[in-house]
Amino acid sequence: MKKSFSLALIMILLSGFNLQSQNADIRILRDIHLPVNTGLDRSMKVVSGSVLPAMIITPVSILIYNRQTTGSFTEKKEPYIIAASMVASSALTIGLKYGVNRTRPFVTYPDIQQRDPHAGPYSFPSGHTSSAFALATSLTFCYQKWYVALPAFAWAVTVGYSRMRLGVHFPTDVLAGAIIGAGCGAASYYISRKLIN
Numbered sequence: 001m002k003k004s005f006s007l008a009l010i011m012i013l014l015s016g017f018n019l020q021s022q023n024a025d026i027r028i029l030r031d032i033h034l035p036v037n038t039g040l041d042r043s044m045k046v047v048s049g050s051v052l053p054a055m056i057i058t059p060v061s062i063l064i065y066n067r068q069t070t071g072s073f074t075e076k077k078e079p080y081i082i083a084a085s086m087v088a089s090s091a092l093t094i095g096l097k098y099g100v101n102r103t104r105p106f107v108t109y110p111d112i113q114q115r116d117p118h119a120g121p122y123s124f125p126s127g128h129t130s131s132a133f134a135l136a137t138s139l140t141f142c143y144q145k146w147y148v149a150l151p152a153f154a155w156a157v158t159v160g161y162s163r164m165r166l167g168v169h170f171p172t173d174v175l176a177g178a179i180i181g182a183g184c185g186a187a188s189y190y191i192s193r194k195l196i197n
Contacts, residue, residue, distance in 0.1 A: 028171045029105055032164045033112055041115055044162035048116060051128045051159060058135060059083040077192055078142040082135065085188035089134035089181045090127065096180075097122040106167050115166040126169045129177030130184075132156035137185025156181070 059079040066076045102124035106114040136152035160178055163169040169177075 044165045047162040082138040085134040085138040085185040089130045089184035093130040112167045119168040126173045126177030129160040130181040132159040133181025137182045141189035
C-alpha cells in the first residue's frame with residue numbers, strides 16, 4: 001500500500017513538473033517569436049542559413065591554411081577535431097530527433113508561424129544549434145584565444161535564438177542542442193588529445 005501510494009505521488013509530481021516545464025517552454029517561445037519585426041526575421045534567416053556553410057568552410061579553410069604554412073595536410077590536427085565534433089553532434093542530433101519525434105512548435109501551436117520553410121518534421125533537439133555549438137566549442141578548445149571564443153560563441157548563441165525567432169524550435173530544443181554540441185566539441189578535442197599522446 002505504501003509503495004503504491006509513493007509511486008502514485010511520484011507520478012503526480014513528475015506530471016506536474018512536465019506540465020510546468022512545457023508551459024514555460026511555450027511562454028518563452030512566444031515572448032521571443034511573436035513580436036512582429038520583419039527586419040529581425042530576415043537577419044535571423046541569414047544567421048540560421050550560415051550554419052551549413054560555416055560547418056564546411058571553417059575546417060576546410062584551416063586545412064588549406066595549415067597546408068600553406070606547414071606544407072602538410074596532416075601535421076596539425078585542428079581541422080580534423082573540428083570536423084569530428086560536428087559529425088558527432090549531427091549524428092547524435094539526428095538520432096535523437098527520430099527517437100523523440102517531437103513535433104515543431106508551429107504544428108502544435110497555431111499562433112506560432114513557420115518562418116523557416118526548410119524545417120524538417122521533428123523538433124528535439126535543434127540541429128542548427130548543436131552544430132553551431134560543436135563548431136564554437138571545438139574552435140575554442142583548439143585555439144584557446146578569447147578572440148576566437150567570443151565571436152564563435154556569440155554566433156552560436158545567435159543561431160539558437162534564430163531558431164526560436166523563426167518558430168521552428170522550442171527553448172528546450174535549443175538548450176539540448178547547445179549541450180549536445182558543446183559536449184561533442186569538448187569530447188572530440190579530449191579524445192583526439194588522448195589518441196595523439
